[in-house]
Every structure is written in structure tokens, then in C-alpha cells.
Amino acid sequence: MQFTDAQIAEFDERGFLFLPEQFTREEIAPLRAEAERIYALDREEVWRESSGVARTAFAAHTYSEGFRRLGAHPRLVKPVMQLLDGHVYMHQYKVNAKAAFDGEVWQWHQDYGTWQRDDDMPEPRAMNIAVFLDEVTAANGPLMFIPKSHKRGVFAAGHDLQTTSYPLWTLDRATVSRLADEGGIEVPTGPPGSVVLFHGNLVHASPPNISPWDRSIVYLSLCEVSNHIRRFKRAEWIAHRDFTPIEPLDDDCLLELARQTHAAAE
Amino acid sequence: MQFTDAQIAEFDERGFLFLPEQFTREEIAPLRAEAERIYALDREEVWRESSGVARTAFAAHTYSEGFRRLGAHPRLVKPVMQLLDGHVYMHQYKVNAKAAFDGEVWQWHQDYGTWQRDDDMPEPRAMNIAVFLDEVTAANGPLMFIPKSHKRGVFAAGHDLQTTSYPLWTLDRATVSRLADEGGIEVPTGPPGSVVLFHGNLVHASPPNISPWDRSIVYLSLCEVSNHIRRFKRAEWIAHRDFTPIEPLDDDCLLELARQTHAAAE
Numbered sequence: 001m002q003f004t005d006a007q008i009a010e011f012d013e014r015g016f017l018f019l020p021e022q023f024t025r026e027e028i029a030p031l032r033a034e035a036e037r038i039y040a041l042d043r044e045e046v047w048r049e050s051s052g053v054a055r056t057a058f059a060a061h062t063y064s065e066g067f068r069r070l071g072a073h074p075r076l077v078k079p080v081m082q083l084l085d086g087h088v089y090m091h092q093y094k095v096n097a098k099a100a101f102d103g104e105v106w107q108w109h110q111d112y113g114t115w116q117r118d119d120d121m122p123e124p125r126a127m128n129i130a131v132f133l134d135e136v137t138a139a140n141g142p143l144m145f146i147p148k149s150h151k152r153g154v155f156a157a158g159h160d161l162q163t164t165s166y167p168l169w170t171l172d173r174a175t176v177s178r179l180a181d182e183g184g185i186e187v188p189t190g191p192p193g194s195v196v197l198f199h200g201n202l203v204h205a206s207p208p209n210i211s212p213w214d215r216s217i218v219y220l221s222l223c224e225v226s227n228h229i230r231r232f233k234r235a236e237w238i239a240h241r242d243f244t245p246i247e248p249l250d251d252d253c254l255l256e257l258a259r260q261t262h263a264a265a266e
Numbered sequence: 267m268q269f270t271d272a273q274i275a276e277f278d279e280r281g282f283l284f285l286p287e288q289f290t291r292e293e294i295a296p297l298r299a300e301a302e303r304i305y306a307l308d309r310e311e312v313w314r315e316s317s318g319v320a321r322t323a324f325a326a327h328t329y330s331e332g333f334r335r336l337g338a339h340p341r342l343v344k345p346v347m348q349l350l351d352g353h354v355y356m357h358q359y360k361v362n363a364k365a366a367f368d369g370e371v372w373q374w375h376q377d378y379g380t381w382q383r384d385d386d387m388p389e390p391r392a393m394n395i396a397v398f399l400d401e402v403t404a405a406n407g408p409l410m411f412i413p414k415s416h417k418r419g420v421f422a423a424g425h426d427l428q429t430t431s432y433p434l435w436t437l438d439r440a441t442v443s444r445l446a447d448e449g450g451i452e453v454p455t456g457p458p459g460s461v462v463l464f465h466g467n468l469v470h471a472s473p474p475n476i477s478p479w480d481r482s483i484v485y486l487s488l489c490e491v492s493n494h495i496r497r498f499k500r501a502e503w504i505a506h507r508d509f510t511p512i513e514p515l516d517d518d519c520l521l522e523l524a525r526q527t528h529a530a531a532e
Contacts, residue, residue, distance in 0.1 A: 105476055138410075144476075181478075185405040
């Protein structure tokens with residue numbers, strides 16, 4: 001996959017690209033099952049909501065074959081290499097659960113704001129590319145983006161240690177209001193296997209999931225290798241310290257796994 | 267306005283009808299301003315979220331000329347008279363604020379469940395017709411409906427006195443999951459002046475509003491007159507005791523008010 005000039009222009013202008021159905025249901029199914037297995041693990045990488053259900057499984061690519069393959073999938077890594085114009089390493093890897101009924105809010109924030117403040121990443125030459133493991137609808141806590149909000153650098157933020165179990169640098173209300181009045185709010189929804197790619201400075205949030213449907217999304221935070229972090233304050237499994245360039249796997253790497261899983265179950 | 271046979275069949279099958287832009291922006295503008303005035307009043311009818319912002323203004327038709335007119339508007343009263351096949355009175359009247367950032371959840375519930383349990387309303391011959399005062403989007407705490415969930419009568423419910431400032435009879439998770447797996451979840455969104463009409467037994471909810479945009483909706487709960495409530499446990503301004511049939515006003519009643527307001531301001 002190579003982005004067209006029109007897609008690159010849209011990304012520059014709006015700060016994100018939504019790419020429905022980049023992976024088939026056959027490719028996604030084993031990852032969905034793997035997410036459930038991981039959410040049940042008693043590991044320090046798996047953070048929980050106040051109710052006890054999983055919120056985020058960090059670094060799942062280091063202890064799950066399916067998520068290892070997804071983390072080096074050419075349909076995810078190559079587009080980001082194209083946009084960042086260089087080799088990339090995995091700065092952070094999250095499987096975010098947003099469980100039915102219990103999944104809690106992620107307040108308005110910029111990811112690069114955190115990477116800069118906590119990890120001393122020099123420039124916003126890093127971005128998230130996210131894969132829906134479930135259908136995302138208006139009902140199950142979808143991601144909300146403020147288009148164009150990536151064009152103003154890093155906004156002042158407060159360290160929110162109260163709202164949820166996970167500390168987050170969040171923007172003040174006046175800033176969010178002003179940005180949304182200018183750029184609007186977009187809520188990409190679509191079937192499992194859809195992908196959304198967004199600039200490290202794009203302001204985003206997601207509401208609680210009050211629906212009876214789970215909503216897992218995997219986030220690869222990819223950073224251009226020369227832009228690696230300088231400070232190692234956070235745990236290694238939150239902000240990785242291995243800056244080795246990712247070598248994209250073959251395009252059928254997930255399909256192969258799906259077929260192995262399927263064959264093993266027969 | 268008279269519903270077509272197709273619309274009546276859709277209502278019977280799905281339990282709600284969404285009618286975009288039934289009122290013009292000129293008609294809605296004075297009501298939007300009036301809602302802000304009312305939210306700031308220190309009255310027992312105005313319930314507040316834990317943050318202090320308004321959650322619900324009950325009985326606003328009794329202390330606001332604009333909301334009085336809306337409560338007898340032929341575009342709202344006549345459709346419900348048609349569906350309930352008789353004269354109707356105002357059982358409850360709410361202006362629900364769902365304020366930007368602070369508006370809290372309404373858990374999954376059936377309105378008639380409350381009207382039966384608390385007010386001894388004999389039959390579900392009553393329903394809500396709601397008017398959007400703001401644009402409702404996927405981002406600002408939209409209503410979520412489970413189609414077909416009105417066909418099974420009143421479900422068991424627990425009295426939720428914890429989650430928000432307002433007590434509500436809410437459904438258990440297993441019931442919500444089963445109904446949503448069968449009927450799906452619909453999230454009507456649209457501009458100010460849009461109308462949604464739903465069966466008293468239709469299961470619905472709305473999530474917190476984490477967006478920077480307010481989202482007010484007015485709910486007329488209209489009951490067929492012979493089906494009036496028998497128990498007067500709740501405050502009169504929550505469950506009204508005046509069973510006088512509503513006489514619909516003229517179709518231009520809001521427009522007239524808008525023009526008076528406009529003229530007075532010049």
C-alpha cells in the first residue's frame with residue numbers, strides 16, 4: 001500500500017486517515033480471541049478499570065505471536081514509514097479493551113504531548129496506527145478526533161491522575177472547545193479490520209462504552225528511528241527502549257496464522 | 267402531519283420513528299435561549315449533575331411560555347394522538363441538558379417501567395416525543411435505542427440510586443445484551459429541530475457527553491387520557507396530575523414567538 005498524493009494531502013490537512021476494512025475478518029478473528037486471552041492474564045502490562053475488567057494490555061507484541069505479527073504487518077508499518085519518510089521502531093504497543101458496560105473514558109489528549117513530556121521524544125515524528133478488532137459504532141465508545149488540531153504543536157496539559165486508572169496528560173476545556181469549534185469532531189466507525197492512522201499531535205478522546213458490546217482497538221505507536229526517546233522514566237513495556245527498525249513481514253503473515261489456528265482446531 | 271401506513275408499520279416493528287428537521291432553526295432558537303435561562307434558575311424542578319450543571323428541568327411548560335407552546339405544538343401532539351388513538355395529557359415534561367463535558371449517563375431503561383412502578387399507569391398507552399434543541403452527533407451523548415425491545419412488556423429492573431443524581435429503574439446487563447444482540451442499537455443523529463418518537467417500553471440509554479458541545483433535548487411524555495396515573499407518589503412536577511386533554515395550538519405558534527422575541531430585541 002502506498003498513499004496517493006490526495007491521501008497525503010488529506011492527512012496533512014486533517015491529521016488523520018480512516019481506512020475501512022484493511023484486514024479481513026479471517027485475519028482479525030485470531031487476534032480477537034488472543035485479546036480475550038491476554039485480558040485475563042495476571043501481568044503488570046495489563047491495566048484494569050476500576051471495575052477490574054481490562055483497560056489496556058501494553059506490549060502485547062512481546063508475549064503474543066498474533067500481536068507480534070500485527071506489529072510488523074506491512075499494511076501498518078509501510079504507510080507510516082511513507083508518512084514519516086524513514087524507518088520506524090515500536091515506541092508503544094497497546095491493545096485497548098473498552099469493555100462492554102465497563103469501558104471508561106479517555107479524556108481529550110495528544111499522544112505526542114505525553115511522549116515529549118514523559119519520554120523526551122525530540123519531535124512529533126511518530127504516530128499511531130490503530131486497528132479495530134471489533135466493529136466500532138456510535139454506541140460503543142468510539143474514537144473522536146478534532147480535525148486540524150495537529151497543526152498547533154503541543155498544547156498545555158494537566159496530568160490527570162483521578163478520572164481513570166491510567167495517568168494521562170489532558171487538555172483544558174477551553175482549548176478543546178476552541179479547537180472543536182474550528183475543526184469539528186469526527187467519529188470514524190466501521191467493521192473489524194478497519195484502520196485509522198493519526199498524527200501524534202492530533203487531539204482525540206473516547207467516551208465510556210455503555211453498550212453491551214466490547215470494543216477493542218490495537219494501537220501501534222511508531223516512531224522514526226532517529227527520533228527515539230531520550231528519557232527512560234516510564235516502564236520499558238510502556239515506552240520501549242529497543243530502537244531497532246521494524247522489518248515488515250509478508251502481507252499474508254496474519255492469514256497464515258489464522259489458517260494455522262484454524263487447522264489446529266480441527 | 268399524519269403518519270403513513272408505512273410509518274405506522276415501522277413504529278410497530280421497531281418502536282421508534284426518527285423525523286429529521288421537523289422544526290426550523292428560527293423556531294428552535296428562542297427555545298435554546300430559554301433552556302439556558304431555565305438551567306440557571308434556582309428551582310426544585312431543575313435537577314443538577316454532581317458537578318452542579320443542570321441535568322433536567324422538569325415541567326418547564328408550566329413556567330416558560332416557549333416550552334408551554336412546544337408542549338401543545340400540533341407537530342408533536344397530533345402524531346402521538348394518532349398513534350395512541352385518542353386524546354392525550356402531559357404526564358411528564360423534561361428539558362434534558364446533557365451539558366458539554368459534564369453531562370452524565372442515562373443508564374438502559376424503559377420509561378413505562380417507571381410510570382408503571384412509581385405512578386401506577388395502567389397500560390403503556392403513553393410515549394415520549396423528543397425534540398433536539400442542539401445538533402445531536404455521535405460525539406455529544408446521543409440517545410441509543412434498541413429496536414424491537416418494546417415488544418416484550420416491562421422487564422425486571424433495579425432502582426439505581428447511585429450512578430447519577432436522578433433515581434432510575436434500570437435493566438440488568440444480561441437483558442440489555444440479549445435485546446441488543448437481537449435488535450441492534452440505533453443512534454439517531456441530526457440537526458436542531460429533529461424529532462424522535464418512541465414507545466413507552468422501548469429500551470434506551472445515553473452515554474456521558476465528553477464533547478465540548480451542549481446537547482439539550484426536550485421530552486414530552488404524553489399519555490392517553492383514560493390511561494392516567496393512579497398513584498401520586500412522585501412530586502406533581504415530575505408526574506403530573508392534571509389529566510386535561512391537550513388542545514393542540516396553531517402550527518405557527520413557535521414562529522410567532524420567535525418573531526416577537528426577535529422584534530423585542532431590535
